Amino acid sequence: GQNIDQPTEMTATEGAIVQINCTYQTSGFNGLFWYQQHAGEAPTFLSYNVLDGLEEKGRFSSFLSRSKGYSYLLLKELQMKDSASYLCAAMDSNYQLIWGAGTKLIIKP
């Protein structure tokens, strides 16, 4: 079956670095997406990886290992506004997204 696993909740300190891990199993693979979702709002696109390696975009970076079925989202210089849920989603062979339940990130001052 198809499955996405990511931690339910993480806590980090303002100004620090946090890594949110995601493992996936899909029928075929057409890329790995990360979205940010603030409470009561819609998910917003953060990053897309289809090749192995690290993609850096400002304070956020995303890594993919296709052979391990593994990705992580790295957030640097954490700010209070980064408190949100982070959703990992893998695109299967039918170009459908399979979603994880999301990781709630709590930032403490």
Place this chain on the structure above:
Amino acid sequence: IAGITQAPTSQILAAGRRMTLRCTQDMRHNAMYWYRQDLGLGLRLIHYSNTAGTTGKGEVPDGYSVSRANTDDFPLTLASAVPSQTSVYFCASSDHSSGGSDTQYFGPGTRLTVL
């Protein structure tokens, strides 16, 4: 408008009633999607449409129907609402074409409560 809009923002509905959630996008994306999001669960795909005139079933289609008469609009209908359909509903769209990114962009959501 720019992006995706959904209506209504929220709705309380009596069980057994019929309800249509509206979704409109102005990005000329060919693909559109309806998801529901429940606490502790990931987004679950209800129905999708890869192009105007075609629709497909997602993971949880029972009790829902959709239509795609044109590129911009993708309404979701609950024929006879039940309490288990209480959820937040998100519409999304993407450029699912050769050279398109397939990145999905979401509307603001509709919070539906069925009593």
